Amino acid sequence: MVDGSGGVSILAEPLLIDDAFIAAAAERGPPEARFRFAGPCAESGCENWDGHCRFGASLMEHAARVAEPPACGIRATCRWHAQHGQQVCLRCPAVITNVAVEREPPAASPTFP
Numbered sequence: 001m002v003d004g005s006g007g008v009s010i011l012a013e014p015l016l017i018d019d020a021f022i023a024a025a026a027e028r029g030p031p032e033a034r035f036r037f038a039g040p041c042a043e044s045g046c047e048n049w050d051g052h053c054r055f056g057a058s059l060m061e062h063a064a065r066v067a068e069p070p071a072c073g074i075r076a077t078c079r080w081h082a083q084h085g086q087q088v089c090l091r092c093p094a095v096i097t098n099v100a101v102e103r104e105p106p107a108a109s110p111t112f113p
Contacts (some may be wrong), residue, residue, distance in 0.1 A: 002034050006095045012071035014038075036096060041079040056080035056088060063091035 003009045015021070017037065025031040041053065048055040059080060069089035077080050080088045 002036065002096060006096070008036050008095060010070040010072050011091060012073055038074050038078075040077075052083055053079050056068040056083050059091050059095065060084050060088055062093040065090040066093050 001009050001013070022031065025035065030033070031037075041049075042048050046053075056079060067090075069086055070087065070093060072078070072092070075089065080092065
């Protein structure tokens, strides 16, 4: 979930996203402004794919690090983790899924190519 500073608080266990969750979350505005959603890697169906995830590599190069990796409910299936190991987990909280959603930007928001 996006926290007050604009970073992401990672859930330790995956949360089931169903129609009831979507409806409840949408009552408070665009869910993308408050949540970061994870799904399976689209591989060649994604513009960041060249046989490996280029976004994960960009994350390693550009994103700010946290001191400790957060507990994570998707680490076992995470493409970024599979490619870059625990070091990418230190950068994951900097990622916001939909930056186009209208919200107050954090003071130091990382950008990724």
